[in-house]
Amino acid sequence: MSLNPEYLKEERSQEWRAELRSKTKNKDRTLIPRVKMPELAPEIRVKYQDREVNMGLEPGQAQKEATRCMDCANPTCIEGCPVNINIPKFIKYIESGEILKAAATLKETNALPAVCGRVCPQEKQCEAKCFYVDKLDKQAVAIGHLERFAADFERNSGVSNVPETAAPNGIKVATVGSGPASLSFAGDMVKYGYDVTVFEALHEIGGVLKYGIPEFRLPNSVVDFELENLRKMGVKFETNFIVGRTASFDDLKEEGYKGFFVASGAGLPRFMEIPGENYNGILSSNEYLTRVNLMGASTSNTDTPVLRGKNVAVIGGGNTAMDSVRTALRLGAERAIIVYRRSEAEMPARIEEVHHAKEEGVEFMTLCNPLEYFANEKGRVNRMSLNRMGLGEPDASGRRRPMPIDGSEFELEVDLVVVAVGVSPNPLVPSCLPDLKVTKWGTIVVDEDKMQSSIPDMFAGGDIVRGGATVILAMGDGRKAAENMDKYLHNID
Amino acid sequence: MNKILEKEYFSDKVVKLVVENPLIAKSRKPGNFVMLRIGEDGERFPLTIAGSDPVNGTITLVVQIMGVSSSKLVALEVGESITDLVGPLGKPTHIEKIGTILAAGGGVGVAPLLPIVEAFKKAGNRVVTVIAARNKDLIILEDEIRKWSDELIVMTDDGSYGRQGLITVGLEEIIQREKIDECIVIGPAIMMKFASILTKKYNIPTQASLNSIMVDGTGMCGACRVTVGGKTRFTCVDGPEFDAHQVDFDEMLMRLGGYTQEEKKATEIYSQNL
Numbered sequence: 001m002s003l004n005p006e007y008l009k010e011e012r013s014q015e016w017r018a019e020l021r022s023k024t025k026n027k028d029r030t031l032i033p034r035v036k037m038p039e040l041a042p043e044i045r046v047k048y049q050d051r052e053v054n055m056g057l058e059p060g061q062a063q064k065e066a067t068r069c070m071d072c073a074n075p076t077c078i079e080g081c082p083v084n085i086n087i088p089k090f091i092k093y094i095e096s097g098e099i100l101k102a103a104a105t106l107k108e109t110n111a112l113p114a115v116c117g118r119v120c121p122q123e124k125q126c127e128a129k130c131f132y133v134d135k136l137d138k139q140a141v142a143i144g145h146l147e148r149f150a151a152d153f154e155r156n157s158g159v160s161n162v163p164e165t166a167a168p169n170g171i172k173v174a175t176v177g178s179g180p181a182s183l184s185f186a187g188d189m190v191k192y193g194y195d196v197t198v199f200e201a202l203h204e205i206g207g208v209l210k211y212g213i214p215e216f217r218l219p220n221s222v223v224d225f226e227l228e229n230l231r232k233m234g235v236k237f238e239t240n241f242i243v244g245r246t247a248s249f250d251d252l253k254e255e256g257y258k259g260f261f262v263a264s265g266a267g268l269p270r271f272m273e274i275p276g277e278n279y280n281g282i283l284s285s286n287e288y289l290t291r292v293n294l295m296g297a298s299t300s301n302t303d304t305p306v307l308r309g310k311n312v313a314v315i316g317g318g319n320t321a322m323d324s325v326r327t328a329l330r331l332g333a334e335r336a337i338i339v340y341r342r343s344e345a346e347m348p349a350r351i352e353e354v355h356h357a358k359e360e361g362v363e364f365m366t367l368c369n370p371l372e373y374f375a376n377e378k379g380r381v382n383r384m385s386l387n388r389m390g391l392g393e394p395d396a397s398g399r400r401r402p403m404p405i406d407g408s409e410f411e412l413e414v415d416l417v418v419v420a421v422g423v424s425p426n427p428l429v430p431s432c433l434p435d436l437k438v439t440k441w442g443t444i445v446v447d448e449d450k451m452q453s454s455i456p457d458m459f460a461g462g463d464i465v466r467g468g469a470t471v472i473l474a475m476g477d478g479r480k481a482a483e484n485m486d487k488y489l490h491n492i493d
Numbered sequence: 494m495n496k497i498l499e500k501e502y503f504s505d506k507v508v509k510l511v512v513e514n515p516l517i518a519k520s521r522k523p524g525n526f527v528m529l530r531i532g533e534d535g536e537r538f539p540l541t542i543a544g545s546d547p548v549n550g551t552i553t554l555v556v557q558i559m560g561v562s563s564s565k566l567v568a569l570e571v572g573e574s575i576t577d578l579v580g581p582l583g584k585p586t587h588i589e590k591i592g593t594i595l596a597a598g599g600g601v602g603v604a605p606l607l608p609i610v611e612a613f614k615k616a617g618n619r620v621v622t623v624i625a626a627r628n629k630d631l632i633i634l635e636d637e638i639r640k641w642s643d644e645l646i647v648m649t650d651d652g653s654y655g656r657q658g659l660i661t662v663g664l665e666e667i668i669q670r671e672k673i674d675e676c677i678v679i680g681p682a683i684m685m686k687f688a689s690i691l692t693k694k695y696n697i698p699t700q701a702s703l704n705s706i707m708v709d710g711t712g713m714c715g716a717c718r719v720t721v722g723g724k725t726r727f728t729c730v731d732g733p734e735f736d737a738h739q740v741d742f743d744e745m746l747m748r749l750g751g752y753t754q755e756e757k758k759a760t761e762i763y764s765q766n767l
């Protein structure tokens with residue numbers, strides 16, 4: 001693994017890196033201000049659902065930002081990355097202008113760098129552990145922006161480097177679902193020589209990357225490019241196939257599948273179960289985003305409709321809420337409001353998303369909680385009542401518990417409400433496997449070191465195990481499961 | 494895959510399709526449905542599996558032309574394929590030997606009713622069926638239903654065929670005549686609502702198969718939610734069959750109208766472009 005200190009030291013001591021280090025004094029490196037990502041202007045971008053907000057660094061900007069990185073002897077940033085990308089190595093390749101080598105470094109441990117560079121909550125992961133933040137109290141090296149730069153450079157260069165795969169071993173394995181956990185599992189297994197088939201219930205491959213995260217944050221073309229790479233490596237994809245329904249696990253075993261990786265995600269939307277929540281015009285963020293992102297409902301040539309609102313309230317403070325509220329703006333809302341029961345400091349969304357939402361004109365009603373919805377004579381929501389909240393003692397999650405303030409009720413005019421208060425694990429797979437151990441929340445129980453479930457030939461990872469996490473954690477699970485399934489399948493033979 | 498092998502018009506508006514899909518043909522059970530998508534710009538929509546032939550690897554769908562998606566499906570010719578077809582979805586009907594079953598089918602609801610009637614009959618029940626539609630042209634699958642029913646009553650709103658009157662009239666006559674152990678109703682929401690009010694009056698356990706608006710059909714979006722016994726349930730994964738006496742049909746009717754304007758516009762544009 002790249003976290004091995006000996007290995008890291010050896011790589012760091014290579015001549016080209018030593019030379020780069022001596023070229024610029026650390027003092028001078030620290031004086032360079034952090035790069036600012038070029039962005040599409042807010043007043044323009046709110047008109048387009050499909051135009052990416054972040055436009056990517058220019059080569060000069062990337063090189064200068066890369067120069068900030070001091071190639072630390074103890075690169076703590078790597079510990080912050082769930083897949084332990086060799087961060088200084090790839091950044092130093094950018095500094096030295098060898099961008100394709102930087103991209104290859106990323107691919108050593110991360111199957112989807114162009115995706116992660118865009119959607120990782122870097123401020124909580126790699127960048128939180130950067131020396132600049134930890135010791136200098138300065139802004140972190142922009143690791144995410146640089147990762148995206150290298151991955152995009154490779155994609156646009158036309159030199160796609162398809163990783164090498166071992167000779168086929170003829171052993172069939174299946175993954176359930178096609179989100180990031182499955183894709184990274186499939187990438188690794190095919191490298192080991194397995195015959196991998198990805199089964200997906202929907203008509204598109206990608207899981208949340210396709211149906212959830214909007215184009216203005218993660219273009220589908222970026223995901224499709226990575227999928228094409230997996231195809232070239234030999235991964236097979238079956239859409240419109242629900243494992244457990246279209247065919248059972250036993251059917252697949254009969255067809256020769258020897259191992260299963262369940263990464264079916266946390267696709268079950270939660271509602272608040274308050275009065276009036278089933279009125280028309282009140283929908284889950286999954287429904288809203290699926291209609292727009294997967295079904296293309298925002299364009300006029302598709303058959304799937306989407307409700308548009310003038311006054312849109314989005315309930316929640318996570319990435320899903322930010323994606324929904326910014327989508328509402330792009331679909332023509334005059335007011336798009338985040339209603340969140342805690343304060344902004346507790347919001348789980350990526351900071352960049354909150355910042356972008358504000359620039360675009362999203363209103364934030366924090367410390368407010370919905371109580372009830374009201375509708376017109378046709379059953380379409382037209383009003384909601386809310387409570388103001390105060391913050392009490394910290395709860396189990398360590399965040400201060402929101403408490404309703406007596407007599408603080410007020411009303412808000414709304415004609416569209418998107419409920420983004422979380423998701424539960426997809427119950428489909430556990431419901432058809434009585435022997436599979438699950439927690440009381442419905443997540444699959446695994447041995448954390450191996451990602452192996454209570455059924456030996458079945459491994460699991462991503463949101464179906466974690467209940468709701470991040471793209472990169474899901475991918476980390478996929479890698480770990482691949483490594484251990486490989487060992488398991490070799491031992492039983 | 495998904496190739497249309499047979500196509501038969503029951504009427505101007507109701508079409509039977511036999512579609513190749515060996516996996517679904519093998520795994521489906523009575524009460525299951527599929528989600529379809531026609532063309533890359535198509536929407537996802539549900540249809541009940543009206544029958545299957547596991548040997549030949551085909552399933553039977555019966556579709557009534559409503560708006561854009563059903564029209565696009567019916568426009569496909571024998572030999573063409575459905576872009577996306579996934580299933581089987583939904584919980585299968587609970588079939589066992591209970592005694593006497595009263596089955597009620599309204600309009601195109603007769604299609605999903607057929608495999609259920611067949612299964613109850615095969616399980617050894619006495620099955621009495623009432624099917625109804627607005628007029629003669631809209632009565633479908635009469636012979637097939639008759640084959641699996643001990644008795645069949647056909648009714649039309651306008652009296653153009655069978656007996657004249659709403660389906661509840663026929664149902665009540667049978668309920669008053671003999672002891673019914675369970676009732677199953679499938680049809681337009683408004684019909685299910687009134688059939689349910691009737692059987693509640695006589696305390697007959699009743700299942701209704703709900704046709705709420707769906708997007709994914711796999712439990713992921715919540716578009717299909719209905720209130721049953723005061724609780725929110727998802728039709729696609731918790732249903733489509735529920736205890737009819739617990740279903741809030743008024744809310745369901747309201748939710749079915751949630752996209753009326755959008756659907757109307759889409760149908761207008763579609764017919765202009767034909």
Ligand SMILES: Cc1cc2nc3c(=O)[nH]c(=O)nc-3n(C[C@H](O)[C@H](O)[C@H](O)COP(=O)(O)OP(=O)(O)OC[C@H]3O[C@@H](n4cnc5c(N)ncnc54)[C@H](O)[C@@H]3O)c2cc1C
Binds near residue numbers: 213
């Ligand atoms: C709107 C939104 C925005 C987000 N933004 C971010 C972000 O900015 N950064 C970040 O790191 N994370 C973000 N997340 C979280 C992140 O996307 C998830 O943690 C991650 O996608 C989980 O990956 P997964 O592989 O476990 O499953 P998923 O991506 O959920 O994929 C699971 C797939 O399995 C399929 N499936 C389920 N059951 C079956 C079955 N029986 N047979 C076949 N297929 C099946 C489903 O259809 C689905 O496509 C966001 C999530 C959402 C919803």
Ligand SMILES: Cc1cc2nc3c(=O)[nH]c(=O)nc-3n(C[C@H](O)[C@H](O)[C@H](O)COP(=O)(O)OP(=O)(O)OC[C@H]3O[C@@H](n4cnc5c(N)ncnc54)[C@H](O)[C@@H]3O)c2cc1C
Binds near residue numbers: 601760
């Ligand atoms: C579980 C289930 C089983 C069904 N089985 C059958 C069947 O066997 N045969 C049959 O003819 N019809 C069936 N339906 C209804 C069928 O799905 C709709 O008639 C069809 O989607 C109409 O689409 P459209 O574009 O042609 O019409 P539109 O003009 O879009 O809509 C007409 C009406 O159809 C309903 N509808 C629209 N879109 C959807 C959607 N995505 N999902 C569900 N309903 C929708 C609404 O009530 C709407 O008012 C079933 C529905 C469900 C939920």
Ligand code: SF4
Binds near residue numbers: 085087126127147
């Ligand atoms: S994958 Fe995510 S956490 Fe790891 S280095 Fe890249 S942006 Fe940071």
Ligand code: SF4
Binds near residue numbers: 071141143
């Ligand atoms: S901690 Fe920061 S400065 Fe040090 S190697 Fe990592 S990215 Fe570079």
Ligand code: FES
Binds near residue numbers: 706712714718
């Ligand atoms: S159709 Fe989406 S949850 Fe039922």
